[in-house]
Amino acid sequence: MEVLFIVFLFIFGLIFGSFFNVVGLRVPKEEPFANDRSRCPACSKELAWYELIPVISFMLQGGKCRSCKSKISLLYPTVELFTGILFVLCYMQLGFQLELLTALLFISMLMIIFVSDIRYMLIPNKILLFFLPAFIILRIIIPLEPWWSSVAGALAGSGIIFVIILLSRGGMGAGDMKLFFLLGIVLGTKKVLLAFFFACLFGAVIGIILMLLKIIRRKQPVPFGPYIVAAAVITYFYGEQIIHWYFLKF
Ligand SMILES: [Zn+2]
Incomplete structure (x- = not known):
């Protein structure tokens, strides 16, 4: 049960990490990040669901866009993976208590800032x-x-x-x-x-x-x-x- 929850939290972190990438890249440019499909920044082709699976899509595609073959930034899988790992660490360190919410929010904010600052300073x-x-x-x-x-x-x-x-x-x-x-x-x-x-x-x-x-x-x-x-x-x-x-x- 415990293991199942940790696996769940890790996957949850990967998905949130992918969301933090989008937020961190779009908020400084005043772009909406909600109802807008993800596109390849090089060729603007709309990405299918199987190109948006955190970390896995990046590895399967060898770090390249499927259409134009331009390199995908390492920032994406890095932030996804770190969010997954850190979400798990939050739970391992704190267990079930209200402070877990503080920890998860704290990590979330820091990951978004990491993306924005590395990309736009x-x-x-x-x-x-x-x-x-x-x-x-x-x-x-x-x-x-x-x-x-x-x-x-x-x-x-x-x-x-x-x-x-x-x-x-x-x-x-x-x-x-x-x-x-x-x-x-x-x-x-x-x-x-x-x-x-x-x-x-x-x-x-x-x-x-x-x-x-x-x-x-x-x-x-x-x-x-x-x-x-x-x-x-x-x-x-x-x-x-x-x-x-x-x-x-x-
Ligand atoms: Zn492309």
Whole structure:
């Protein structure tokens, strides 16, 4: 029964991941994402149901459009797969409790932002505004310990990015700042600061690797969102253990 539920949740995640791709790609362009058939971005051919099966269609078609043979972005199966895996992780970590809803919504928002930021270097306001009331209500029903950690976290998280924007003139954007406000509500003060630390660490390490491999140039603007997303996921699930481990060790 348990296994069946996990398999179900994984498939559920794959399907939602496919939806998050569409939302993340269409919302910044002000395109409707509801009643509109999916098309190949290269040849505009309408896709049949068997070309829209998460991950599987991509693999069967060898990552190419069936009509025009142009390459399909790896972003699609990656987001689908990660959403599936992370939905399962939510349940494995939390079991059946109301916080599971927070976790699933949190992952959903982060996956959409990941898509938008990697493709357009943009964190859409509409997405943040959609999730903000849900997170506020959930943190009132399931408060952190202490309850004001959500308030302090939102202010600390967005405050740090605000200072960085002032000092660096262009390193980070207003989207990053607003995202950290939401992260603070969900994660609380300690964890949002940890998430900030990890995001910078990932950004620096991966940035240096990409520069050494000459994939990006020095000073080339790169989206910071994907690092924030990775940091937020790790901190949400393992922040407590990491903080505990750190204070035990040092
Ligand atoms: Zn095509």
